[in-house]
Amino acid sequence: MKDNPEILYNAIKAHPKEFLDTVNEAVELAKAEMQKQAMEEEFKNRKEPVIEEDRAIFGPKDAKITIVEYSDFQCPFCSRGYDTMKALEQKYGDKIRVIYKHLPLEMHPQAMPAAQYFEAIALQDHGKAQKFHDMVFENQQELNEKKEKFLDEAAKKVGADLAKVKKDIKTDAVNDRIKKDMAEAQKFGFSGTPGFLVNGIAVRGAVPPQHFESIIERLESDKE
Template identity: 35%
Template sequence: MAKTVKKSEPLASIDPLKNNMYVLLGVGLVIGFIIGHLYTQVTFLKKGAGGTAPTAAGTGQPGDQAAPEAPKKISIAKPDPAKDHWKGSKDARYVHVEYSDFECPFCKRYFDSMGQIEKAYGDKMAFVYRHFPLSFHPKAEPAARASECVASLGGASAFWKMHDEIFNAMPTMEVTQLGDLAQKSGVNKAAFQTCLDGGQFKDKVQAQLDEGTKAGIAATPTSVIYDMKTGETAVIEGALPFDSAKQIIDGLISKGS
């Protein structure tokens, strides 16, 4: 008797259209995640890097600049010549306190304009530098510590020389060049390198960053003009051109006169 051969059950058929839909959906999710991540990063950079946009700061004629917005209030620690990096008269009524990042391109732009502010106000205004190194600038934190090492070895004048050397060397400066800049600032290169390599002043730099963040600093450069007599302040956010910064400074001075 012949055996009956059973047909095997067919395998479940694969719908090509449905399969392609799943693939496209997966690709879409990945692309969406990447776009969202990039948007977050760009938004953070815009807020964190601070300053006026390259097309707005320091371009055109002074008459073309829009009037600065009314300065907001930021409650920073009172400037202290015994604790801060201080330049100018210790009896100055007004102190220009800059929260800055050595690698920030907007800070370099503002640095290039600072000479005008110093000349315009003379002994009426002193200057203080506080560290605010942004996490996405890898050279900023080592440069901040380097300036502190120089200050510890050579005093206030050496600090300000190093401050100028670093900004003048940016944006092409590498961390390996800090020793040479320290030597140009007047301190022993070997002693400086020992300080830098040992991680000294990490806590001080971090403390200034934390203090600035707590006070409301959100971008670099941010400068606070502090009236030592009344405690009143005015804020300069970003790399404003001299004429715009002067309007803000003069506004505070007119209140105290």
């Protein structure tokens, strides 16, 4: 073959579709192997996020699976991540808990205000903060169009004291938490959103629920 490359050329010319299929299959196999190796590294080198006692938690505090999410309220990919978390909550119920952390990107001007509102509402009531979180992601287009007016409306709808929210969004308690979340995300190598830690195992991007399910199933089998 090396001495007579025309043999290969003629074979490709005679069967171009079969050749492309073979190349694509080889590429997919290589990608799958790289992803497998990357996942093995994540299992070996688990991250340890800080989970404060007073932080809003979606799910039971004693759940066996903890998903820490680094997200941006205005990011369309984070909206897909939101849908994925809801699907996992529905499937696994009390087995998982989700902890929402902030990574507002500069390209999304409403992401930081939304993060501030979320934390300010959480100071009043964690349940109301979760409802606000859900409302923002389920109405992301309204956030884009109405901006702070939408945040005010959402805060009122979940039953928060809006006057107190307006004061608290300026406090160190709210803004320091957001800054710490952003610093932690950077420390763990999350530059875009969304990013997740599943019992410390990093997942990057808006991957489908099946990816999380494979990690959760492995974590559960490792405990048996």
